[in-house]
Amino acid sequence: MVKRTLILFVLLIVLVACGGAAGTETAVLQHIRLPMGYIPDPQYAPFYVAVDKGYFAQEGIEIEFDYSFETDGMALVGANELPFAIVGGDQVILARAQEVPVVYVMEWFQKYPIAVVSKKAAGIVKPVDLAGRNVGLPGFFGASYVGYAGLLFANGLALADVDAHDIGFNQVESLLTDQSEAVVGFANNEPVQLAARGEAINVINVADYVDMVSNGVITNEQTIAENPELVQRFVRAFVHGLADTLVDPAEAYEISKKFVEGLDDSRMNVLEASLPMWQADILGYTDARSWDNTQEILLQMGLLDAPVENLEQAYTNDFVE
Secondary structure (H helix, E strand, C coil): CHHHHHHHHHHHHHHHHHHHHHHHHHHCCEEEEEECCCCCCHHHHHHHHHHHCCHHHHCCEEEEEECCCHHHHHHHHHCCCCCCEEEEHHHHHHHHHCCCCEEEEEECCCCCCEEEEEEHHHCCCCHHHHCCCEEEECCCCHHHHHHHHHHHHHCCCCHHHCEEEECCCCHHHHHHCCCCCEEEEECCCHHHHHHHCCCCEEEEEHHHCCCCCCEEEEEEHHHHHHCHHHHHHHHHHHHHHHHHHHHCHHHHHHHHCCCCCCCCHHHHHHHHHHHHHHCCCCCECCCHHHHHHHHHHHHHHCCCCCCCCCHHHHECCCCCC
16 A cells, blocks of 8 residues: 555656646747748748647747748847848848848758749740840849849849849739740749649749858847857757658648648648758758858849958858757
């Protein structure tokens, strides 16, 4: 009887200890609002997976998704009002040129996701085929414009060699109605939409011609100096979700339905088109050469007056395992 009582007492202590640990973990979760730069979308599956499977919670983090503009995230992180945001590498360089102390700590998109899309009948197969053609862009700003310019420069073309127009975010309709001979958009968006409509298209991916820095996680110098453990835990949780997404995209898509209102099975192709752009030997690693390439393109575009001093301080691989 004594032995049985002792066993029950030990079990009770274990249960109380476990309950106390769980309560403590919940109590110490740090709430983080994360600017995403775009609307809820299957391309954010790695984040949704990391939240749904508890990877962020295991690192003591509670995520609130903030689907505001990329520029908002940059400003808030630069002012140390928020610790993290999802931002493109080109925007990091432009911010550092203005002495905004942001730091890129994890490269999510290993391939620059911009592409030039045209109908097969237009015969635009190579970048040099764009010379003299009517090309529609969503605007002369942001990743689409920078990627488009990088593609031209890498193939001996100048911006003036192409008849480019601002068509807003109407690339699909502009191409289908022949208002544009080619359009610039995201490789995991416009080409996917056009293919789903049965349109025969040619796609020229920027990443096939020039290595540039695309979307990733940024923080700021103060957070790195005062709380590097938070940066490490955030990056580790996200990379865990990214790895799971690459291994099992179907599961990741089902999880995304919990976070994207009205998401049905029709947009699995968006996630499938994104996967090759995320793959890397070391998930999250960023290469110095891609930063040099991106800065050179910004200089040629006239968006930078001079090279950024100490460009290597704009990014780090210290938190990528």
